[in-house]
Amino acid sequence: MPELLANRELQQYENIPTKVYTTPEEPSALVAQEIADLIRSRQKENRPAVLGLATGSTPKRVYKELRKMHKEEGLSFSNVITFNLDEYYPMEPTQVQSYVRFMNEQLFDHVDIDKNNVHIPDGTLDREKVFDFCNEYEKKIEDAGGLDIQILGIGRTGHIGFNEPGSSKESHTRLVTLDKVTRIDAASDFFEERFVPRTAITMGVGTILSARRIIMMAYGAGKAHIIRRTVEGELSESVPASFLQLHPDATIYLDRDASSELTRFKNPWLVGSVEWTDRMIRSGVIWLCQKLEKPILKLTDEDYTENGLGELITEHGPAYNINIKIFNEVQHTITGWPGGKPNADDSNRPERAQPFPKKVLVFSPHPDDDVISMGGTLLRLIDQGHEVHVAYQTSGNIAVLDEDAVRFADFVRFYALEFDLKGEKAEKILNKIREFLKMKQPGDVDIPELRQIKGLIRRAEARAASHYCGVPDERIHFQNLPFYETGQVQKKPLGEEDIRITRELLDKVQPQQVYAAGDLADPHGTHKVCLEAVMEAIHRSRDESWMKDCYVWLYRGAWHEWEVDQIEMAVPISPDELKRKRRAIFKHQSQKDNVAFPGSDKREFWQRAEDRNRGTADLYDRLGMAEYEAIEAFVRWIPDVKEIG
Numbered sequence: 001m002p003e004l005l006a007n008r009e010l011q012q013y014e015n016i017p018t019k020v021y022t023t024p025e026e027p028s029a030l031v032a033q034e035i036a037d038l039i040r041s042r043q044k045e046n047r048p049a050v051l052g053l054a055t056g057s058t059p060k061r062v063y064k065e066l067r068k069m070h071k072e073e074g075l076s077f078s079n080v081i082t083f084n085l086d087e088y089y090p091m092e093p094t095q096v097q098s099y100v101r102f103m104n105e106q107l108f109d110h111v112d113i114d115k116n117n118v119h120i121p122d123g124t125l126d127r128e129k130v131f132d133f134c135n136e137y138e139k140k141i142e143d144a145g146g147l148d149i150q151i152l153g154i155g156r157t158g159h160i161g162f163n164e165p166g167s168s169k170e171s172h173t174r175l176v177t178l179d180k181v182t183r184i185d186a187a188s189d190f191f192e193e194r195f196v197p198r199t200a201i202t203m204g205v206g207t208i209l210s211a212r213r214i215i216m217m218a219y220g221a222g223k224a225h226i227i228r229r230t231v232e233g234e235l236s237e238s239v240p241a242s243f244l245q246l247h248p249d250a251t252i253y254l255d256r257d258a259s260s261e262l263t264r265f266k267n268p269w270l271v272g273s274v275e276w277t278d279r280m281i282r283s284g285v286i287w288l289c290q291k292l293e294k295p296i297l298k299l300t301d302e303d304y305t306e307n308g309l310g311e312l313i314t315e316h317g318p319a320y321n322i323n324i325k326i327f328n329e330v331q332h333t334i335t336g337w338p339g340g341k342p343n344a345d346d347s348n349r350p351e352r353a354q355p356f357p358k359k360v361l362v363f364s365p366h367p368d369d370d371v372i373s374m375g376g377t378l379l380r381l382i383d384q385g386h387e388v389h390v391a392y393q394t395s396g397n398i399a400v401l402d403e404d405a406v407r408f409a410d411f412v413r414f415y416a417l418e419f420d421l422k423g424e425k426a427e428k429i430l431n432k433i434r435e436f437l438k439m440k441q442p443g444d445v446d447i448p449e450l451r452q453i454k455g456l457i458r459r460a461e462a463r464a465a466s467h468y469c470g471v472p473d474e475r476i477h478f479q480n481l482p483f484y485e486t487g488q489v490q491k492k493p494l495g496e497e498d499i500r501i502t503r504e505l506l507d508k509v510q511p512q513q514v515y516a517a518g519d520l521a522d523p524h525g526t527h528k529v530c531l532e533a534v535m536e537a538i539h540r541s542r543d544e545s546w547m548k549d550c551y552v553w554l555y556r557g558a559w560h561e562w563e564v565d566q567i568e569m570a571v572p573i574s575p576d577e578l579k580r581k582r583r584a585i586f587k588h589q590s591q592k593d594n595v596a597f598p599g600s601d602k603r604e605f606w607q608r609a610e611d612r613n614r615g616t617a618d619l620y621d622r623l624g625m626a627e628y629e630a631i632e633a634f635v636r637w638i639p640d641v642k643e644i645g
Helices: 025-044 060-073 099-106 127-143 180-190 205-209 221-232 240-246 278-292 301-305 310-316 319-331 369-383 402-418 423-439 448-469 496-509 526-540 545-549 575-586 605-622
Strands: 018-021 049-053 080-084 086-089 149-152 174-177 199-202 213-218 250-255 359-364 387-392 476-478 513-517 551-555 569-573 630-637
Touching (some): 080 127, 205 240, 213 240, 221 240, 221 250, 278 310, 278 319, 359 369, 369 387, 369 448, 369 575, 369 630, 402 423, 402 448, 423 448, 448 476, 605 630
Parallel strands (some): 359 387, 387 476
């Protein structure tokens, strides 16, 4: 598992040793091995190993590896003492969101650790006892000999533990008020923000920095911006994680996505010589345009040489030649014919002219991602006569509010009674749901009847939106991939059944075009698993005759757009088409006005989509391209040849 670009010369902007790997599994295995080595070495010395542990999705892979080592290699935890970073307050240890429950389920219940050696902040204490508890927590760490290894994740605010922006580097274990962003990010675990506790007990930054060894892990594109501020930015209480720059033995482990904003990956020409491939030239030129706020054709030799791109001028200059090359490349990404223009020269177009019309299969992770992310392109493909199929990969049921489900169940009951359609059964189901909701706690899994109604709501909305766009019933496919159907925000890993269902649909449609969500910043992970299902199914179908004539295009969702230098097909959307796209999104009524998981962006999904599409058009305009109302962007994925992003 070689580290990506390990050359220290390329890391001159980085103030904390940072290691980057292709996938999260690689660094997680390394971290687990380091912990195991410490435990074993201390066992030989007849000494305890003192671990500071973290919760959340990031360390789960580490705990999985440790469980595996315990079971298969006999790794004993009998000499291990643990101190967890934090806990919500108030919080009962049996609640779904409790970090006590998390640690038991992920590690402690599966290994031979002495439960007397396990320490987690107590979320059940009376308020007046919290101060003394925190002081005692610090003393217990000290009495144990101090933390040997502290494991960390990082929040989008830059918090470590629950040390929110404003936390001092000298702070110790204490009760804190959670930042608004942190509570919004936690809302999915509690199903609504209003259920998220406003306070928590956390180790302080000073407590964390006292550990002899610190390991931070961060995975996914959603962490990329805060990682850059942590690693390359100045020391600041506004980014508590930046204080790790002061530690003599701290290391940050990242996957490729989380590292994407680091200078050595985003702007490598600033840290050393690079191989000036076509892709790298385009990235450098567009970066320069954005930095200087100049269109491509107005860049000069001096602009290049004075801003770290002198090597590019030396190898490929003068500026005029580079500018013309990149201008043409960017211009050629723009097409009003996303399915290919018939009877036209397609040598400089992103899509083939033939065959026409094409069979198109659009994969939508949730029942509204198709119209939110590529609604304008979807409408254009249908208007231009292509055979468009839409596959809704998951039911999306957990995103429906309880009150909406009750409202629809009540409608069914009254409808059945009105027309004498055995309304007693409908009433019985409604009463069962109401009784469940009286007892339901935040995070509880819905009963099957409630999940079914919520899924039916999303299905009816998706069908309405598809009909509005012009997709007939026989081309609407509801896959209900099993990985999603847990009733919780946390999903199962991709399974063989998910891949089988996806491959069967591909083989049935035999498309010449596939569209799939390449938005790996999805905070709940559903998009990532759905994309993995499509990619694996395509990989297994690569020898099929239809696959040899199929292009796969990736769109991005409501969280962010492709960078301009990555875009390979840009579809302009007219003002009228943007209105039609908006109306299609509005068909998803349960996701309008008051959604279950809005994230940190308070705009509704249609507003995010329009602002993003207009923003992409504006970027193209500022590069010197034609001025459009909006643009939807796509990147082509070539199986076994090209990675995402």
